[in-house]
Amino acid sequence: xxxxxxxxxxxxxxxxxxxxxxxxxxxxxxxxxxxxxxxxxxxxxxxxxxxxxxxxxxxxxxxxxxxxxxxxxxxxxxxxxxxxxxxxxxxxxxxxxxxxxxxxxxxxxxxxxxxxxxxxxxxxxxxxxxxxxxxxxxxxxxxxxxxxxxxxxxxxxxxxxxxxxxxxxxxxxxxxxxxxxxxxxxxxxxxxxxxxxxxxxx
Amino acid sequence: xxxxxxxxxxxxxxxxxxxxxxxxxxxxxxxxxxxxxxxxxxxxxxxxxxxxxxxxxxxxxxxxxxxxxxxxxxxxxxxxxxxxxxxxxxxxxxxxxxxxxxxxxxxxxxxxxxxxxxxxxxxxxxxxxxxxxxxxxxxxxxxxxxxxxxxxxxxxxxxxxxxxxxxxxxxxxxxxxxxxxxxxxxxxxxxxxxxxxxxxxxxxxxxxxxxxxxxxxxxxxxxxxxxxxxxxxxxxxxxxxxxxxxxxxxxxxxxxxxxxxxxxxxxxxxxxxxxxxxxxxxxxxxxxxxxxxxxxxxxxxxxxxxxxxxxxxxxxxxxxxxxxxxxxxxxxxxxxxxxxxxxxxxxxxxxxxxxxxxxxxxxxxxxxxxxxxxxxxxxxxxxxxxxxxxxxxxxxxxxxxxxxxxxxxxxxxxxxxxxxxxxxxxxxxxxxxxxxxxxxxxxxxxxxxxxxxxxxxxxxxxxxxxxxxxxxxxxxxxxxxxxxxxxxxxxxxxxxxxxxxxxxxxxxxxxxxxxxxxxxxxxxxxxxxxxxxxxxxxxxxxxxxxxxxxxxxxxxxxxxxxxxxxxxxxxxxxxx
Numbered sequence: 001x002x003x004x005x006x007x008x009x010x011x012x013x014x015x016x017x018x019x020x021x022x023x024x025x026x027x028x029x030x031x032x033x034x035x036x037x038x039x040x041x042x043x044x045x046x047x048x049x050x051x052x053x054x055x056x057x058x059x060x061x062x063x064x065x066x067x068x069x070x071x072x073x074x075x076x077x078x079x080x081x082x083x084x085x086x087x088x089x090x091x092x093x094x095x096x097x098x099x100x101x102x103x104x105x106x107x108x109x110x111x112x113x114x115x116x117x118x119x120x121x122x123x124x125x126x127x128x129x130x131x132x133x134x135x136x137x138x139x140x141x142x143x144x145x146x147x148x149x150x151x152x153x154x155x156x157x158x159x160x161x162x163x164x165x166x167x168x169x170x171x172x173x174x175x176x177x178x179x180x181x182x183x184x185x186x187x188x189x190x191x192x193x194x195x196x197x198x199x200x201x202x
Numbered sequence: 203x204x205x206x207x208x209x210x211x212x213x214x215x216x217x218x219x220x221x222x223x224x225x226x227x228x229x230x231x232x233x234x235x236x237x238x239x240x241x242x243x244x245x246x247x248x249x250x251x252x253x254x255x256x257x258x259x260x261x262x263x264x265x266x267x268x269x270x271x272x273x274x275x276x277x278x279x280x281x282x283x284x285x286x287x288x289x290x291x292x293x294x295x296x297x298x299x300x301x302x303x304x305x306x307x308x309x310x311x312x313x314x315x316x317x318x319x320x321x322x323x324x325x326x327x328x329x330x331x332x333x334x335x336x337x338x339x340x341x342x343x344x345x346x347x348x349x350x351x352x353x354x355x356x357x358x359x360x361x362x363x364x365x366x367x368x369x370x371x372x373x374x375x376x377x378x379x380x381x382x383x384x385x386x387x388x389x390x391x392x393x394x395x396x397x398x399x400x401x402x403x404x405x406x407x408x409x410x411x412x413x414x415x416x417x418x419x420x421x422x423x424x425x426x427x428x429x430x431x432x433x434x435x436x437x438x439x440x441x442x443x444x445x446x447x448x449x450x451x452x453x454x455x456x457x458x459x460x461x462x463x464x465x466x467x468x469x470x471x472x473x474x475x476x477x478x479x480x481x482x483x484x485x486x487x488x489x490x491x492x493x494x495x496x497x498x499x500x501x502x503x504x505x506x507x508x509x510x511x512x513x514x515x516x517x518x519x520x521x522x523x524x525x526x527x528x529x530x531x532x533x534x535x536x537x538x539x540x541x542x543x544x545x546x547x548x549x550x551x552x553x554x555x556x557x558x559x560x561x562x563x564x565x566x567x568x569x570x571x572x573x574x575x576x577x578x579x580x581x582x583x584x585x586x587x588x589x590x591x592x593x594x595x596x597x598x599x600x601x602x603x604x605x606x607x608x609x610x611x612x613x614x615x616x617x618x619x620x621x622x623x624x625x626x627x628x629x630x631x632x633x634x635x636x637x638x639x640x641x642x643x644x645x646x647x648x649x650x651x652x653x654x655x656x657x658x659x660x661x662x663x664x665x666x667x668x669x670x671x672x673x674x675x676x677x678x679x680x681x682x683x684x685x686x687x688x689x690x691x692x693x694x695x696x697x698x699x700x701x702x703x704x705x706x707x708x709x710x711x712x713x714x715x716x717x718x719x720x721x722x723x724x725x726x727x728x729x730x731x732x733x734x735x736x737x738x739x740x741x742x743x744x745x746x747x748x749x750x751x752x753x754x755x756x757x758x759x760x761x762x763x764x765x766x767x768x769x770x771x772x773x774x775x776x777x778x
Contacts, residue, residue: 041761042762044761093754186764
């Protein structure tokens with residue numbers, strides 16, 4: 001025969017757990033988990049704001065657009081610089097796992113000040129000017145980014161493996177470190193590979 | 203004189219109980235303050251002093267108290283504390299693969315308002331959605347999000363385990379020492395339940411059902427309500443986990459047959475008719491349910507495992523477990539011991555304690571008839587469960603499921619050994635000595651319950667040092683941000699991810715996005731890779747880093763948060 005008094009403790013515990021369960025939405029209003037991890041994001045998207053439609057085969061004097069974005073999850077406001085760098089096949093490549101920045105000098109930069117949980121994103125227009133092709137070598141003299149003509153003077157030889165004249169435009173994220181009063185590389189790099197095509201061949 | 207001794211002892215226990223709860227609250231607060239959303243050195247990082255205080259007071263209560271109900275309750279709270287630590291410490295679901303797939307299925311169930319018909323578990327759990335529905339209901343009824351309900355279930359469900367053991371022991375009129383030992387054993391032999399898998403989530407129900415079966419086979423149901431309660435628990439298992447249902451079907455039917463046959467040669471007592479009715483009802487329920495729902499996929503898998511084992515053993519093929527641990531055998535002896543202890547220390551303790559149980563059982567021959575009958579009836583199903591553990595260990599190399607099935611018997615068997623060694627009248631130990639033994643045993647088990655990663659040997663590679671075997675399973679914010687970013691900005695490109703990101707994708711995204719996943723990295727347009735999660739071995743970690751570096755030479759890096767990356771596979775011919 002089931003006697004309620006034998007199960008007093010179980011009923012009491014079940015009741016207690018039940019109360020806690022039904023009070024859980026209220027508890028979640030009172031108890032806030034510490035944030036966890038502080039980090040930043042850096043990204044590029046194609047002209048239609050999706051991954052994948054970024055330009056690859058490019059031509060001289062034609063304007064291309066991409067979106068560049070930075071996300072701040074540092075639990076405080078943060079001051080960023082996005083450095084724009086341009087490389088050919090022989091320049092050091094941007095290592096996404098490296099804690100040190102690429103040694104190339106930036107050709108352009110964006111300064112961004114963001115509140116916590118804020119995102120900065122802007123459309124960037126760029127084109128290649130003074131491009132020449134000679135003896136299986138392509139040379140780009142300048143890049144125009146958001147209307148600023150920037151001298152780069154990079155040449156590459158024809159890449160037999162990838163069948164193209166390959167360049168890379170990449171972006172590094174730097175974060176202002178208040179105690180050190182300087183910007184420090186934030187270990188984030190994103191980039192686009194290009195195949196410069198001769199206008200005549202297209 | 204005796205009365206004043208009892209009073210002093212009772213005051214001491216009261217103080218210990220108060221201290222236990224104070225330390226428990228301190229531990230929870232400290233866990234709360236140590237919240238992490240990235241991989242840290244190990245689960246108890248920053249929590250060791252608080253954990254030791256809680257464990258010490260728990261050990262002292264077990265040793266000094268003679269109130270079994272109190273020990274059962276405190277043991278329940280201690281198990282809850284063990285489960286609270288990783289559940290509260292890590293922001294998202296803890297554990298790779300299965301927990302993520304289950305979480306994804308629960309999320310989709312909540313979103314759909316009924317059991318999800320899409321996603322990775324729609325087929326496997328289509329006929330057994332019980333616990334997915336329970337967690338979904340918990341979320342909907344309490345108005346909390348799916349993650350909160352998921353974590354709440356993980357924390358609360360193990361509370362029941364020591365209570366079940368207590369009620370069984372009470373029914374058997376077991377001596378207090380044995381009850382105490384079994385309760386303590388229920389804590390050290392409880393499988394890892396803070397990682398949600400199908401088998402661990404159903405484990406409390408499974409343990410209850412096994413206990414009811416053992417009681418029924420020994421004495422029969424005490425009342426109709428007991429019969430109905432046991433059957434309802436059986437229904438709960440059948441609608442929640444197919445493998446466990448099939449396993450129970452085998453255990454229940456074969457144990458019943460064994461006892462009936464053994465009865466014929468005069469070894470066992472007759473099984474009560476109601477118990478036979480119970481076993482047959484459960485068997486019919488399992489067969490009917492899975493026949494009508496046509497869900498026998500896991501039964502087929504289980505049979506194929508057995509088939510593989512027989513073929514491999516008979517025809518001299520290497521067992522899966524051996525090939526799985528080849529890297530292990532190339533390490534030095536000390537490193538091998540370290541890996542073994544951190545990975546399987548708690549299993550080794552469980553097996554040692556259980557292995558000594560037959561000896562202790564022999565010593566019990568003069569114990570009460572009820573107790574003896576219960577233990578004798580347990581021998582056959584426990585052996586079957588042990589065989590399933592061995593089967594999983596040697597064939598699949600991953601013994602977890604078999605271990606969980608075996609663990610339900612462990613509190614009684616390991617408890618018997620502990621009782622014989624420390625709590626029986628034969629050897630009288632000082633309570634302080636018992637406290638130290640209990641504390642040491644818990645700590646030894648905890649070394650692998652919460653694997654102490656910093657003690658693992660490391661291997662040096664050109665990419666840096668890595669653990670030879672990494673047991674951490676934190677799903678980091680870096681990985682989640684990557685998956686959420688890509689799901690928000692891609693609706694058409696095929697995607698390849700590493701193993702862990704794949705399951706995270708199944709947990710966080712909808713079925714349309716999941717349909718873009720491919721298993722071929724060369725054909726995929728987008729590659730999602732990460733170094734933020736732990737990678738099982740040094741060899742894998744090295745190849746993962748090398749892959750990311752090589753890919754970054756050729757491919758566009760579209761997204762980076764420092765540890766997780768989305769790359770556009772520009773060598774893919776689909777690109778302009």
